Amino acid sequence: MAIVKIKFVKHMAKLVRYVLDGREQNDPVDSHDCTPSHTTKDFEAIAQMHNGKGAISAIHIVQSWGAQESKALAPNDFNALGRQLVESKFPGHAFVVVTHTDTDKIHNHIVVSPWHTETGKKIENKKRHLYELRDINDAICKSRGLSVVDQDAKERRARLPEKVQKMAQYNGRSWIIDLVQKADFARALATSFDEYTGILFEFGVTARVEEKNITYFYHGQNRGKRGSKLGRNYDKKGLESAFRSNDQKFAQIPNLREQVRGIVGSATGKNTQLSVAKSALESLPGTTYSQGYKDYSRYNKSQRPGRGSVATLQLDLSQSVVPIEELRRARNSSIFAYCRANDIALSKNGEGKTVLKGREFVEVEDFGWVNTRNRTKGSLIEFVAAHKDMTHLQAIAHINGNPRLLILEQHIGEIKRTYTSFHIPKERRLRDTDAKVSIAKLLTSFGADANQAATLFRSGQAHVDQGGKIRIFGKEDDAGAFEFVEGGDGTWRKQKIGHFQKPFFELSNNSKEMVLYLDPFAFLKHQGKHALWGAKHNNDVLCLMEPNDRVLDQHLAKSRHVSEIKLFLGPKGGKGTVELDFFNNLKSRAANFGIEVTQYHSHEKGREREADLPSM
Numbered sequence: 322m323a324i325v326k327i328k329f330v331k332h333m334a335k336l337v338r339y340v341l342d343g344r345e346q347n348d349p350v351d352s353h354d355c356t357p358s359h360t361t362k363d364f365e366a367i368a369q370m371h372n373g374k375g376a377i378s379a380i381h382i383v384q385s386w387g388a389q390e391s392k393a394l395a396p397n398d399f400n401a402l403g404r405q406l407v408e409s410k411f412p413g414h415a416f417v418v419v420t421h422t423d424t425d426k427i428h429n430h431i432v433v434s435p436w437h438t439e440t441g442k443k444i445e446n447k448k449r450h451l452y453e454l455r456d457i458n459d460a461i462c463k464s465r466g467l468s469v470v471d472q473d474a475k476e477r478r479a480r481l482p483e484k485v486q487k488m489a490q491y492n493g494r495s496w497i498i499d500l501v502q503k504a505d506f507a508r509a510l511a512t513s514f515d516e517y518t519g520i521l522f523e524f525g526v527t528a529r530v531e532e533k534n535i536t537y538f539y540h541g542q543n544r545g546k547r548g549s550k551l552g553r554n555y556d557k558k559g560l561e562s563a564f565r566s567n568d569q570k571f572a573q574i575p576n577l578r579e580q581v582r583g584i585v586g587s588a589t590g591k592n593t594q595l596s597v598a599k600s601a602l603e604s605l606p607g608t609t610y611s612q613g614y615k616d617y618s619r620y621n622k623s624q625r626p627g628r629g630s631v632a633t634l635q636l637d638l639s640q641s642v643v644p645i646e647e648l649r650r651a652r653n654s655s656i657f658a659y660c661r662a663n664d665i666a667l668s669k670n671g672e673g674k675t676v677l678k679g680r681e682f683v684e685v686e687d688f689g690w691v692n693t694r695n696r697t698k699g700s701l702i703e704f705v706a707a708h709k710d711m712t713h714l715q716a717i718a719h720i721n722g723n724p725r726l727l728i729l730e731q732h733i734g735e736i737k738r739t740y741t742s743f744h745i746p747k748e749r750r751l752r753d754t755d756a757k758v759s760i761a762k763l764l765t766s767f768g769a770d771a772n773q774a775a776t777l778f779r780s781g782q783a784h785v786d787q788g789g790k791i792r793i794f795g796k797e798d799d800a801g802a803f804e805f806v807e808g809g810d811g812t813w814r815k816q817k818i819g820h821f822q823k824p825f826f827e828l829s830n831n832s833k834e835m836v837l838y839l840d841p842f843a844f845l846k847h848q849g850k851h852a853l854w855g856a857k858h859n860n861d862v863l864c865l866m867e868p869n870d871r872v873l874d875q876h877l878a879k880s881r882h883v884s885e886i887k888l889f890l891g892p893k894g895g896k897g898t899v900e901l902d903f904f905n906n907l908k909s910r911a912a913n914f915g916i917e918v919t920q921y922h923s924h925e926k927g928r929e930r931e932a933d934l935p936s937m
Contacts, residue, residue: 323390323462323469325406325454326383329446333379333432334361340419340430348422349400353408354415354438364434367415371441380435380444382407384458385428390467396420396427402461403429409457411444413437413744439744495695497546498740500526500539504555506713509736510729512568516641517560523648524713525698533557540698541691571642574732581642581725642729643714651720652700654800657687658819659701659720662794662802663708664786665745679746697742705799708745712736720800722822722872725879753778756785763791763805766813769845776853782825793841795866798823803841803866817867824872826864828855833884835861836921839868839900843889868903870910877916886911887921 330336337360344350355363364379384403391399403418415434420427435444444450459469503524511517514535518528525540535557536545548556554563571577660667666678667685677683682694691698706716712735718726730736760783761771777783777793784792784802792802801819808814825841838844844852844864851857861883863876877883888907890900908918 323458323467324383324385325451325458327451327454328381329377329435330379330381331376333364336379336381337361337417337432340417340432343423344419344421345423347396349397349420351400351404351418352416353404355417355434357417357419360417360432363415364436367434367436367438371436373436373441373443375435375443377435377443377446380411380433382431382433382454383428384431385426386467388425391425391427393467394465396422398465399427399429402465403431405461406454406458407431407433409461410450410454413439414444439746495692495740495742496539496542496697497551499697499699499742500537500546501551501555502738502740503713504537504551506736508554508560508563509733510567510641510643511560512564512571512642514560514564517564519641519645520643520648523645523652524702525700530557535560541696567642570733577642577728577732581644581728643726647717647721647723647726648702651702651717653688654701654720655687655819656685656690656701656704659705659800660685662792662819663799664784664792665708677743677745680743683743692742695742699742703742704745706738707741707743709799712738719797720822722795722798722800723875725875756783759785759789759791762807763813764842764845766811767842767846769842770850770852772850773845773853780853792818793825793866795821795823795825796827801866821866821869821872824863824865824876826853826862827876828858828862829880830859830861831882832860833882835863835880835883835886837873837886837888838862838864839889839903840864841866847889868899870906873907877914883916885917885919887919889921 341350341357341360350357352360354367367373368378384406386399394402397420400418400420403420407414407416407418411433414436415438417432419430419432421430433444436442462469503521503526506524507517507520511520514530518530521528521537527538527540529536529538529545535548535555537548537551537555538545548560553559657667659665667675668678668681670676670681670684675685677685677690682692684691684693689698689700690704701720702713702716705711705720706713709716709719711719712730714726714730714736718724757774757778760778761774764773764777765771774783780796782794782796784794789807791805793805794802798821800823801817801821804816804818805813826838826844838847841864848857861880863873865872886907888904890904904918904920911918
């Protein structure tokens with residue numbers, strides 16, 4: 322029978338000596354993120370890197386088998402079972418697995434670093450770890466035909482904390498935990514079953530609402546999960562109560578939906594169709610509204626998996642506090658583009674599938690990923706949430722470059738994530754000093770002040786990898802970048818990666834006049850060494866990564882005071898076709914909102930000028 326024990330150790334060096342010196346000459350040893358002969362020093366280095374403190378310096382796990390079963394497998398196979406156990410229970414932690422064969426009962430000594438190699442989070446000394454290890458070990462041994470301790474599983478679960486009992490109940494099916502987390506997100510924002518199911522659908526979860534029940538279908542799973550099995554919060558009655566509470570909460574925040582959905586028209590205070598949407602709801606077929614009363618139990622029949630569509634899903638889109646189109650746009654954004662922009666390494670596995678380097682069990686496609694270990698799936702939304710340690714709403718705002726969505730969190734708080742399917746390995750970059758030198762060299766080649774390199778680097782808008790590639794980003798925007806590679810003749814090759822969601826620089830001084838730049842280097846060159854210092858600008862300033870109507874409109878929606886835009890086009894005679902087209906298009910669009918657009922040239926810094934219309 323397989324037995325597992327765990328102990329939290331204060332004196333790591335003594336333990337490591339015993340484990341390594343006590344083995345026979347041919348006993349197998351395996352490790353991860355450390356060298357067996359330097360385990361103590363490697364673990365100490367991981368702790369120092371994350372400012373790790375506390376008396377506990379290592380975790381000691383003993384995994385042993387009876388005399389009869391010790392003959393069933395080779396020592397290397399038992400060593401592999403030890404690795405499987407620790408990787409399942411403590412992924413992301415450095416460890417050493419040493420198999421001892423000095424007795425008739427073969428056993429593994431597993432020494433684990435309590436600090437996560439990437440996040441620095443320390444494993445707490447909790448009783449639940451023993452019970453979880455036993456469950457994992459039982460499953461591993463059964464898969465190899467080995468026996469396990471005969472005991473009542475229910476008694477074991479009864480001693481676990483509630484959250485761990487829930488995980489045991491799910492039998493290790495992490496997709497259910499992920500489903501519940503996404504249901505929590507939808508439940509915090511929806512005010513009707515149509516909104517609720519619509520939000521869940523954008524996260525890959527289909528919810529079928531019926532007269533008495535609601536059933537959830539996670540993508541890739543053939544069988545659904547009844548809401549009543551997940552808990553009262555997720556059944557029909559619990560959801561109706563949540564919808565009513567959300568409506569009452571949102572009603573106390575004037576114009577919340579209009580604030581979140583802000584468009585250019587709001588820059589001039591003009592009415593939008595949102596202001597009359599509520600009265601139009603009563604005319605919609607199958608609406609939840611009738612004569613001013615909202616029936617929270619109403620729902621529209623949706624597709625029953627495998628049986629065809631019964632009726633068309635009718636969402637109350639005009640009343641959704643989070644525009645469904647924002648979720649859809651984020652879900653349909655490219656993971657490949659995000660990985661390129663953030664230097665997240667991808668590779669091909671033996672089957673030719675694209676996988677996350679360092680996390681080969683995560684298969685990646687352009688618009689989706691799947692964790693083959695725990696059967697969870699998702700889109701760029703969950704990918705960014707994991708990479709940036711964000712809430713789902715923050716990830717959506719980040720992907721779309723729409724900070725207005727975060728207005729919700731200011732009023733109702735963060736909708737926390739408690740589960741992450743996998744952690745993304747950190748990118749490798751050039752050391753700080755060398756990176757700043759490379760950035761300064763790039764700036765100089767474009768005529769900008771080299772002293773701006775340090776500010777750009779500190780802001781995170783300039784990255785340099787170990788190969789010398791430089792990427793320039795918008796402010797707090799990882800969805801797109803310009804990548805520069807230096808050629809042998811001192812020139813730089815430039816290519817665009819991804820799609821820009823935010824500007825390079827943005828400043829609002831409540832001025833009626835705004836200076837607009839269409840290129841980061843034109844802005845840095847024209848404004849000089851103080852370009853990135855907000856205190857040095859008197860007017861509103863906006864610098865785009867490239868001509869982009871959507872990013873400009875988002876800025877204007879927040880800057881209602883702007884009545885004049887001065888578009889910087891560089892020296893006379895240096896205006897390109899793209900700039901001129903953007904100027905004329907902007908001039909036409911802005912006139913509808915009472916905003917005047919003029920040109921601004923490099924020799925006019927600091928003084929106003931009449932419009933200099935281009936010849937077409």
